Amino acid sequence: MLSAGGIGTSENCVHTSKRLCLLAMLASLLVAIAGCGADGAVKAPAAFDVFVDSPAVLAPVALSAEPAWGSEQVPVKHVSDVQFRGETAIVTGSAESNSSTAFVTAVDAVTGSVTWSIKTLEDLPGGDGAVLWDSSAYVAGTADNWVVLVNYYSSDCTSGLCPPGTVDSTDEQGVAALSPVDGSVLWKVAGVPSVAEDSEQADELQDVSALLLTASDGVALMVVAPTDAVYGSKFDKPDKIEIIALNPLDGSTLWTTTGVWPRQIVGDVVLASVPPGALADGPGTLAALDTTSGKQLWTLADTYPQAGLVVASPGALVVRQVEKGKLTNFLIRMSDGSKIADISHTSTTCAADSAAEVIACSIDGDPGKMRLMTYRSGDAAIKVSKRSVPDEMITAVHNGYVFYGAYGADPSYGAADYAGNIVSTGLPGRAVAVTDKYAVFDTTKKANTDPGSFAVYGIVA
Numbered sequence: 001m002l003s004a005g006g007i008g009t010s011e012n013c014v015h016t017s018k019r020l021c022l023l024a025m026l027a028s029l030l031v032a033i034a035g036c037g038a039d040g041a042v043k044a045p046a047a048f049d050v051f052v053d054s055p056a057v058l059a060p061v062a063l064s065a066e067p068a069w070g071s072e073q074v075p076v077k078h079v080s081d082v083q084f085r086g087e088t089a090i091v092t093g094s095a096e097s098n099s100s101t102a103f104v105t106a107v108d109a110v111t112g113s114v115t116w117s118i119k120t121l122e123d124l125p126g127g128d129g130a131v132l133w134d135s136s137a138y139v140a141g142t143a144d145n146w147v148v149l150v151n152y153y154s155s156d157c158t159s160g161l162c163p164p165g166t167v168d169s170t171d172e173q174g175v176a177a178l179s180p181v182d183g184s185v186l187w188k189v190a191g192v193p194s195v196a197e198d199s200e201q202a203d204e205l206q207d208v209s210a211l212l213l214t215a216s217d218g219v220a221l222m223v224v225a226p227t228d229a230v231y232g233s234k235f236d237k238p239d240k241i242e243i244i245a246l247n248p249l250d251g252s253t254l255w256t257t258t259g260v261w262p263r264q265i266v267g268d269v270v271l272a273s274v275p276p277g278a279l280a281d282g283p284g285t286l287a288a289l290d291t292t293s294g295k296q297l298w299t300l301a302d303t304y305p306q307a308g309l310v311v312a313s314p315g316a317l318v319v320r321q322v323e324k325g326k327l328t329n330f331l332i333r334m335s336d337g338s339k340i341a342d343i344s345h346t347s348t349t350c351a352a353d354s355a356a357e358v359i360a361c362s363i364d365g366d367p368g369k370m371r372l373m374t375y376r377s378g379d380a381a382i383k384v385s386k387r388s389v390p391d392e393m394i395t396a397v398h399n400g401y402v403f404y405g406a407y408g409a410d411p412s413y414g415a416a417d418y419a420g421n422i423v424s425t426g427l428p429g430r431a432v433a434v435t436d437k438y439a440v441f442d443t444t445k446k447a448n449t450d451p452g453s454f455a456v457y458g459i460v461a
Contacts, residue, residue: 052374053386056421058400063428063439067455069112070443075103075119078452082433082440083139084109085146088180089438089456092135097450102135104150106180109438112456116183121153124176126184130154133173138215139180140248147177147248149220151212152188169194170202173210175222175246187251191224191244213243216265219254219291220246223261235261238275245294255294265291266354267314269334274299286319288337298337304330311350315357315377316340318350331359331375331382341382343373353397360397360418362404365389372402374418385420396431403431413441428455435459 071077076093080102083090089109094102105117118124118132133151141147152174156167176188191210195201209230213221225241228234235241238259245254260272263286270289285307287299300307300319307330310318314334321328331340343361349370350361357377365371365388372385372394392413393406405413405427413427429441437459444452 050381050383051386052383052419054419054421056417056419056423058417058421058423061401061415061424061427061439062460064458064460067428068110068438068458069107070455071453073112074105074107074114075117076105076454077450078444079432079440079442079454080135081137082454082456083137084433084435084438085139085180086143088115090137090139090148090180092137093454094135094452097452104132104135104137104148104178104183106148106183109456115181118178118183124150124152124178124185125182127152127176127188128154128185130172130176130185130188136212138212138220140215140217140220142217145249146180146217147186148180148183149212149215149248150176150178151210152176154194156194168197170197170205175210175212175220175251177248177251189222189244189246189251191222213262214265214270215248216291217248219265219270220248221262221265221270222246235275243272243294245291254292257289257294260287260289262289263309264312266312266317266334268292269297270294271309271312271317273308274301288334300332300337303337303339311352311359311361313352313354313357313359313377316359316375318343318359318361329361334377340375343382349394351394351397351402353399356397356399358397360394360402362391362394365391372416372418372420374402383418385416385418387420389416389420389422390414393430396434398434399436401434403427403434405430428457 074091075095076091077095078097079093081092087109089107091105091107102120103117106115108115120134121131124130124132130152133153136151138149139146140149154172156169172190172194173192174188174190177186179186192205192208207227209227210222210224211230213223222244241259243257243260247254260274262270262272264271268291270291272287272289273284274287285300285305286309288297290297304321306323307319307321310320316334317332319330319332329343331343333340352359359375361373362370363373368391369388370391371388375382390412392404394402394404396403400417401415403415405411413429414422415424416422429443432440432442439457439459442454
């Protein structure tokens with residue numbers, strides 16, 4: 001999936017980072033002052049290798065004159081994600097802001113016609129009474145054999161509150177694979193199985209939940225853990241947290257492990273939080289696991305004991321460490337967990353182009369603006385744009401374009417190249433997903449307000 005918010009970037013952080021990072025800005029200013037030579041020329045900050053000052057070579061983002069389709073055609077208005085596979089788009093999101101009613105919808109990406117749509121707590125076709133639990137969905141598999149992975153819930157209690165003794169078995173939770181053709185269940189695996197209500201196992205499972213955390217084409221990772229760890233912020237029993245790796249195409253178990261909390265799968269690596277902080281805002285650090293075996297490849301426990309994932313591409317990742325109130329960011333090599341560079345004055349506004357193995361982040365620029373920091377896997381240099389662009393949230397990176405813009409009183413939606421040349425302005429909204437053929441924009445006027453809207457445009461070659 002291509003997303004900016006879902007790989008470690010929060011909207012609140014974007015709007016507050018300018019003030020939260022004042023100390024980092026001061027440090028950046030001191031570096032800039034120190035970097036001026038006797039001839040007055042500005043040199044790249046010490047944490048980076050080169051400034052990029054090349055002229056614009058990218059053409060403006062070429063969108064179709066009108067949206068191909070969008071929120072007017074599908075039940076989703078507040079879009080969370082759009083995943084494309086061939087000429088099918090899997091759209092997730094809600095109809096209203098702050099609503100628990102959400103949808104997983106398959107759409108013909110060319111025409112916008114809905115192939116199928118399932119609402120939360122609605123029966124999954126062929127699921128033997130299982131219902132869609134939430135709108136989390138992952139596309140996984142091969143180009144000609146793929147599925148849509150979702151969370152399901154099944155209960156004998158169909159009338160709200162069921163007093164003890166009125167049902168024979170406990171509730172079931174797990175992961176189901178849906179057909180992209182008609183949304184029917186191809187397989188489902190119970191992380192928390194249904195057992196006899198009066199059994200000893202029922203007592204053991206009473207406070208346990210299962211949830212799909214992340215998936216890739218080759219593996220889906222389901223957690224089975226105490227409910228207050230899955231849905232709350234309590235993580236004091238790492239040995240009670242089990243990760244089950246499933247084959248997305250048939251649901252078979254590939255491997256299991258305990259005591260980790262997967263965040264993202266990047267290529268053949270699982271990036272996971274490890275004790276004592278499996279939850280996003282808790283203490284703890286990161287580790288890398290092999291997707292084929294679950295074995296640990298490396299950990300940041302010794303170097304960065306309180307590190308959280310910001311963004312990742314196949315060759316590198318950005319981690320954020322908060323220690324004694326100090327925010328620091330580092331660029332880490334994916335292969336072995338070693339540090340590539342200290343980027344402590346970088347904000348948490350980042351996005352990645354996984355196909356191109358490029359990470360782009362914003363750093364302090366001219367007053368009221370930002371510069372772009374980019375790193376391509378394998379390059380010897382981290383690069384910083386000499387030009388500044390509007391101080392907005394970086395939302396997507398694709399084929400050399402860095403899309404920016406966030407909700408606000410007067411948002412500026414545009415795209416720049418890695419050198420900071422602004423190549424497009426006045427884009428329809430916040431870029432949600434960009435491929436070679438389509439660009440999805442959230443066109444809602446203000447965050448968390450109704451009516452929500454999004455639009456899908458074709459990319460004109």
